[in-house]
Amino acid sequence: RVACVRAGEILAGAPKEDDPGSVEVVRTSDSAVAVGQKPDQVKPLLQVRKLCKFFPIRSKGFLRREIGQVKAVNNVSLEIEKGKLTTILGPNGAGKTTFFNLVSGLLTPTTGKIFFKGTDVTNLSPIKRVEAGMGRSFQLTNVFPTLSAHENIRLAAQSHQKVGYKIFTNHRKYKNVNDKTEMILERVLLKDKSHTLASNLTHGEQRKLE
Numbered sequence: 170r171v172a173c174v175r176a177g178e179i180l181a182g183a184p185k186e187d188d189p190g191s192v193e194v195v196r197t198s199d200s201a202v203a204v205g206q207k208p209d210q211v212k213p214l215l216q217v218r219k220l221c222k223f224f225p226i227r228s229k230g231f232l233r234r235e236i237g238q239v240k241a242v243n244n245v246s247l248e249i250e251k252g253k254l255t256t257i258l259g260p261n262g263a264g265k266t267t268f269f270n271l272v273s274g275l276l277t278p279t280t281g282k283i284f285f286k287g288t289d290v291t292n293l294s295p296i297k298r299v300e301a302g303m304g305r306s307f308q309l310t311n312v313f314p315t316l317s318a319h320e321n322i323r324l325a326a327q328s329h330q331k332v333g334y335k336i337f338t339n340h341r342k343y344k345n346v347n348d349k350t351e352m353i354l355e356r357v358l359l360k361d362k363s364h365t366l367a368s369n370l371t372h373g374e375q376r377k378l379e
Contacts, residue, residue: 212287213251214250214286215248215249215284216248216249216284217246217281217284218246219280219281219282220242220244220245220268220271220278220281221240221242221244221245222240222242222271222278222279223279224241225237225238226239241264241267242264242267242268242271243264245268245281273305275295278291285298285302285303299328300328306379307379310372310376311379312367314368315367315368316367317363317364317367318359318364318370319350319363322354322378323346323347323350326346326350327346330345358377359374359378
């Protein structure tokens with residue numbers, strides 16, 4: 170499926186050749202499956218159905234009243250498969266950030282549904298979505314600058330494995346957490362920077378850490 174993005178709104182459908190303000194969701198695909206098609210046996214990782222987010226426009230003055238709406242996200246439907254890369258493209262003000270805020274739970278949609286791994290997560294908080302396995306990075310780097318790379322990842326691993334804070338328990342006793350941390354450090358090529366403070370990493374390294 171292809172989503173079309175215009176300035177000020179995101180619409181479902183294919184982009185028109187004569188509309189330069191319209192861009193599409195680009196999905197990688199192997200040669201056996203055309204872009205936009207999904208094999209019957211492959212279940213989507215993420216499903217978005219008729220997602221809308223409208224923000225009210227209010228008049229100025231003491232008696233403020235709603236005089237209209239901004240359609241930041243308007244009737245978006247798409248499916249994303251596990252293991253596929255999907256890119257949302259569009260000009261400033263097209264609604265890209267609003268869309269990601271809706272999917273990750275920072276905003277509640279006006280209408281529509283969001284399914285992750287087949288489960289309706291539309292009304293779940295961001296924390297509950299993270300516990301379900303959904304992750305997100307931000308435009309601005311969002312790491313703990315005074316902690317090492319290892320500590321940053323270990324905190325995330327602890328949260329995902331529901332290991333709470335215990336003042337008298339040394340973190341080294343959590344073997345599963347530490348093993349997971351080491352595996353992730355190696356995967357993102359930061360194992361040699363394990364004990365480096367996040368603030369001392371390069372911007373590219375901080376993005377990998379995030």
